[in-house]
Amino acid sequence: MAGPVDRLTGHVGPPPLGAAGLPARVRRVVDRVPPPGILHVGLGGFHRAHQAVYTAGAVAAEGGDWGIVGAAHRSRDVVDALRRQAGLYTVVTVTGERFEPEVIGVHAATHVEVDEPGATETWLADPAIKVVTLTVTESAYATDSAVVQRLARGLRRRHRSADGAPLSLVSCDNLPGNGRVLRRLVTEVVERSDWAERARLLSWLESDVGFPSSMVDRVVPAPTPALRQRIVERCGYDDAAAVAGEPYSAWVVEDDFPAGRPAWERAGAVLTGDATPYEQVKLRLVNAPHSLIAWLGLLDGVGTIAEAVAREDIEGAARRLMKDDMAPTLTPPPGLDPAAFTEVVLARFANTALGHTTAQVGSLGSVKLAARLTPALGVWRSRGAVPRSAALLTAAYLLATVSPAGEALGDPLGPELRRLWADSPTPERYARAALGESALLPQEIGAWGEFAAAVTELMGALHQHGVPAAIRAAVGA
Ligand SMILES: NC(=O)C1=CN([C@@H]2O[C@H](COP(=O)(O)OP(=O)(O)OC[C@H]3O[C@@H](n4cnc5c(N)ncnc54)[C@H](O)[C@@H]3O)[C@@H](O)[C@H]2O)C=CC1
Numbered sequence: 437m438a439g440p441v442d443r444l445t446g447h448v449g450p451p452p453l454g455a456a457g458l459p460a461r462v463r464r465v466v467d468r469v470p471p472p473g474i475l476h477v478g479l480g481g482f483h484r485a486h487q488a489v490y491t492a493g494a495v496a497a498e499g500g501d502w503g504i505v506g507a508a509h510r511s512r513d514v515v516d517a518l519r520r521q522a523g524l525y526t527v528v529t530v531t532g533e534r535f536e537p538e539v540i541g542v543h544a545a546t547h548v549e550v551d552e553p554g555a556t557e558t559w560l561a562d563p564a565i566k567v568v569t570l571t572v573t574e575s576a577y578a579t580d581s582a583v584v585q586r587l588a589r590g591l592r593r594r595h596r597s598a599d600g601a602p603l604s605l606v607s608c609d610n611l612p613g614n615g616r617v618l619r620r621l622v623t624e625v626v627e628r629s630d631w632a633e634r635a636r637l638l639s640w641l642e643s644d645v646g647f648p649s650s651m652v653d654r655v656v657p658a659p660t661p662a663l664r665q666r667i668v669e670r671c672g673y674d675d676a677a678a679v680a681g682e683p684y685s686a687w688v689v690e691d692d693f694p695a696g697r698p699a700w701e702r703a704g705a706v707l708t709g710d711a712t713p714y715e716q717v718k719l720r721l722v723n724a725p726h727s728l729i730a731w732l733g734l735l736d737g738v739g740t741i742a743e744a745v746a747r748e749d750i751e752g753a754a755r756r757l758m759k760d761d762m763a764p765t766l767t768p769p770p771g772l773d774p775a776a777f778t779e780v781v782l783a784r785f786a787n788t789a790l791g792h793t794t795a796q797v798g799s800l801g802s803v804k805l806a807a808r809l810t811p812a813l814g815v816w817r818s819r820g821a822v823p824r825s826a827a828l829l830t831a832a833y834l835l836a837t838v839s840p841a842g843e844a845l846g847d848p849l850g851p852e853l854r855r856l857w858a859d860s861p862t863p864e865r866y867a868r869a870a871l872g873e874s875a876l877l878p879q880e881i882g883a884w885g886e887f888a889a890a891v892t893e894l895m896g897a898l899h900q901h902g903v904p905a906a907i908r909a910a911v912g913a
């Protein structure tokens with residue numbers, strides 16, 4: 437089938453995905469979209485290239501009614517595309533040499549929450565839904581967030597109308613103990629409510645609702661128009677919901693599913709009793725260096741993670757952060773060697789085909805630092821030793837946020853930090869104000885004099901002498 441005709445040029449565009457059969461080189465993972473069994477909140481790129489891929493693999497291997505209902509928050513783009521494409525979209529695995537498209541078709545329904553208020557709650561109350569997954573960014577984890585409020589209301593409806601059918605909610609955001617955090621937040625919303633059935637609802641949450649923690653890992657940059665164009669060229673169809681990701685992918689999930697789950701292990705996921713050691717490794721040996729590379733790169737005007745890590749000084753700084761300051765705070769899961777893992781991570785970041793921008797990884801800095809850095813700092817403080825690369829990470833964040841690139845990073849603390857910088861535009865005064873007064877680090881760490889001194893010194897080096905000199909000052913390299 438031909439695609440749309442351009443009214444000005446008469447040019448016939450490529451057909452949309454789903455309008456005709458797939459080219460032989462593009463595999464469709466599941467033959468038919470399964471009936472709904474999972475509700476996913478946050479229909480972003482990561483979900484499409486991670487949890488949906490594992491679910492497609494599980495359904496292909498073992499079947500099951502595990503179709504996904506995808507809830508987008510505000511943007512219609514992905515929902516409209518998936519509706520047009522009968523739930524199909526392409527995930528392309530990319531490296532410099534590889535371009536491997538696969539078509540996923542597990543989304544049974546989609547909606548946009550702001551356009552269809554109540555739709556997420558209605559699905560949550562439906563006993564066909566046995567699992568809820570979430571990728572809503574770290575900043576949505578607060579009792580007053582729309583996501584958490586909506587989940588609490590939906591669970592209340594389920595408790596009433598579906599006779600309390602059990603289910604599990606799986607956070608797939610990068611937070612330590614993400615399942616426990618989510619359980620605590622939902623519980624707090626119910627506790628503070630004036631709902632008459634509050635006590636019964638709380639005991640049902642305790643007994644019948646699982647909140648497994650999970651470790652998620654795959655670099656999935658925001659999709660670009662260039663990716664869409666490449667798919668037209670390579671696959672012969674247009675796909676407005678396509679997404680690209682690296683070959684590496686991991687998912688470790690606590691096996692707490694009272695109503696059952698897809699056979700995700702058949703697609704490579706690890707089901708475990710405790711995801712904590714995996715989460716710690718992920719946050720400290722993947723996310724923390726990712727952030728350091730992003731902020732150092734941003735300070736030097738470097739656009740992508742791959743370009744930044746191609747610089748020997750920045751790669752060296754990331755390696756030292758992992759080796760000196762992060763690995764010694766970990767109890768890794770059996771079989772994981774932090775030194776070998778470090779090299780795997782650096783090679784992943786060097787993937788030039790991803791085009792993962794320093795601005796994307798550098799966004800929402802204060803929220804990410806709380807998950808990626810603060811717990812390790814607590815360990816160092818109790819040992820009485822100052823982690824120098826972690827101080828460089830903090831200094832790079834603080835300066836990048838007040839740099840010309842800073843405003844676009846969308847950090848909730850950004851406006852306050854820019855005000856502090858405007859009031860005290862020297863590294864010394866700014867560092868003191870930022871570490872002392874803001875909610876950047878918990879008070880006990882913000883008030884850790886030796887760490888603050890190292891941050892101040894390294895911010896001075898970054899500001900006056902630039903990135904390479906500051907890296908040398910941090911670790912003597
Ligand atoms: N992109 C990646 O490589 C990885 C992402 N993640 C996690 O997934 C999260 C999302 O990443 P992407 O999908 O790449 O980002 P994205 O920007 O493509 O998607 C974010 C999604 O979150 C939704 N969202 C944000 N605030 C919301 C709210 N208040 N209510 C409902 N939905 C809300 C948005 O609608 C959007 O669908 C990350 O913040 C991270 O926690 C984890 C590992 C890898």
Ligand SMILES: O=P(O)(O)OC[C@H]1O[C@](O)(CO)[C@@H](O)[C@@H]1O
Nearest residue numbers: 610653654655722723726796797
């Ligand atoms: O969340 P960020 O910092 O934008 O980074 C992109 C993603 O790449 C990863 O580090 C790789 O899994 C994710 O954890 C992270 O979310």
